[in-house]
Amino acid sequence: MKALKIIKIGGSIIDQPDALDDFLSEFSKLEGPKLLVHGGGKLATDLAEKLNVEVKLVDGRRITDINTLDIITMVYAGKVNKKIISKLQRNHCNSIGFTGADSNTIVSDKRPEKPVDFGYVGDIKHVNIETIQLLLKQHITPVFCAITHDGNGQLLNTNADTIASEIAIAFSELYNVELYYCFEKSGVLQNVENDNSVIKNIDKNSYAKLLGQNNIAAGMLPKLANAFHAINNQVHKVCIGKPEMLFNKNSKFTTIQN
Amino acid sequence: MKALKIIKIGGSIIDQPDALDDFLSEFSKLEGPKLLVHGGGKLATDLAEKLNVEVKLVDGRRITDINTLDIITMVYAGKVNKKIISKLQRNHCNSIGFTGADSNTIVSDKRPEKPVDFGYVGDIKHVNIETIQLLLKQHITPVFCAITHDGNGQLLNTNADTIASEIAIAFSELYNVELYYCFEKSGVLQNVENDNSVIKNIDKNSYAKLLGQNNIAAGMLPKLANAFHAINNQVHKVCIGKPEMLFNKNSKFTTIQN
Numbered sequence: 001m002k003a004l005k006i007i008k009i010g011g012s013i014i015d016q017p018d019a020l021d022d023f024l025s026e027f028s029k030l031e032g033p034k035l036l037v038h039g040g041g042k043l044a045t046d047l048a049e050k051l052n053v054e055v056k057l058v059d060g061r062r063i064t065d066i067n068t069l070d071i072i073t074m075v076y077a078g079k080v081n082k083k084i085i086s087k088l089q090r091n092h093c094n095s096i097g098f099t100g101a102d103s104n105t106i107v108s109d110k111r112p113e114k115p116v117d118f119g120y121v122g123d124i125k126h127v128n129i130e131t132i133q134l135l136l137k138q139h140i141t142p143v144f145c146a147i148t149h150d151g152n153g154q155l156l157n158t159n160a161d162t163i164a165s166e167i168a169i170a171f172s173e174l175y176n177v178e179l180y181y182c183f184e185k186s187g188v189l190q191n192v193e194n195d196n197s198v199i200k201n202i203d204k205n206s207y208a209k210l211l212g213q214n215n216i217a218a219g220m221l222p223k224l225a226n227a228f229h230a231i232n233n234q235v236h237k238v239c240i241g242k243p244e245m246l247f248n249k250n251s252k253f254t255t256i257q258n
Numbered sequence: 259m260k261a262l263k264i265i266k267i268g269g270s271i272i273d274q275p276d277a278l279d280d281f282l283s284e285f286s287k288l289e290g291p292k293l294l295v296h297g298g299g300k301l302a303t304d305l306a307e308k309l310n311v312e313v314k315l316v317d318g319r320r321i322t323d324i325n326t327l328d329i330i331t332m333v334y335a336g337k338v339n340k341k342i343i344s345k346l347q348r349n350h351c352n353s354i355g356f357t358g359a360d361s362n363t364i365v366s367d368k369r370p371e372k373p374v375d376f377g378y379v380g381d382i383k384h385v386n387i388e389t390i391q392l393l394l395k396q397h398i399t400p401v402f403c404a405i406t407h408d409g410n411g412q413l414l415n416t417n418a419d420t421i422a423s424e425i426a427i428a429f430s431e432l433y434n435v436e437l438y439y440c441f442e443k444s445g446v447l448q449n450v451e452n453d454n455s456v457i458k459n460i461d462k463n464s465y466a467k468l469l470g471q472n473n474i475a476a477g478m479l480p481k482l483a484n485a486f487h488a489i490n491n492q493v494h495k496v497c498i499g500k501p502e503m504l505f506n507k508n509s510k511f512t513t514i515q516n
Contacts, residue, residue: 073336073337077335079328082335082357082405085357085359096360096361096389102353102354130396131393
């Protein structure tokens, strides 16, 4: 089967215009079918502050009320997604922006209000690959932001890592899917303070051990859960690290193994 | 040739959620290939006010500085476009949102800075129909907002009426294109104060006469210029009026004739 690269970017790669430009320039040169998934970085929080929309948290996790959903939709699907698309076009990477509502690609259920009501947050139910596949065949690169819909007129804020893993799984029957989680660290670190302590390979046994040692950064846990979910569901390759892992053969990163 | 309906909505249809819902419900039922173009109503102005971004005008026309472009991108491509898409999906009208940057569909030149520098405003240079046509063939409805790009990484604010007419012209080799400009009035009015004074047909002679009489609302002039541009360039049918003209055979509207 042909390879399909699915790349998720987040964190400071999106917040820093130069880092984003550099990434998009290298990304454009990647050969073969590819798909990009992005979060919104800190821009949504910045806009919420400017608009005096209070950020509500429960257990450190953000609640998506209707005003926050509006902000997220404007920043993710508008500002960030269209900036990425216009820059990819400049680099002659023909691309098209998506939310999960576009062409009904990602249908979610609004998360149940018990035990905690997170508001307009979606848990992915189904990925429809037909339109994406049609575009990939035309050498067009789909670029997804972290929004899905419930099929009944409601947009939903949805974790970008999960969107990437669910798209990867949905395509694993048609392609050897390679899933890359790109962020500002060089991978899963043995010691969070030391970017040189990258763990080269993690399988389910060493993952259980790491969890037992309470050694993994809290922000890394959902990423790892998504990574294992993908590798356990026919995704060919799952890697976590800096974007350099895609472009430079000598860079360090973490590979997830099942 | 098959018919293709291109429908532009603007004004209060976008500002009033109930009017938008009603329109989208009827639009979803229209048979055959169709394409929607929308502006942003007053929502962009509202957001600019909330963010204390000053609206700069020259001769009553808005200047699109970089902050205004950001706001327009968030409101048009984010909030409004994705609300429309999610509501169309609810109505089982499979649709996908576009700016002109997406799949490089509409390439513009930034308007020259002389005599007046309007900022990040685009004049359309070329419409690429391949991807749109691919989607239409799959019974997917493209929904365009009023943003294009220069192909060199710059998004540009672009008149939605012009986007509709240029897409209509670009498709006129493949389809009998019907172009409908929908807004809050019943058509071009003989007397701006009287919504019953709809002029049923306007051809270039009666248009010249109307212009001479100084009888047309200022806001209608660019719409009429776009309408005549379309009808003079192989577009099959051009109508101006309330959305009802699409759904109710008894409603009044203005037809442009060449």
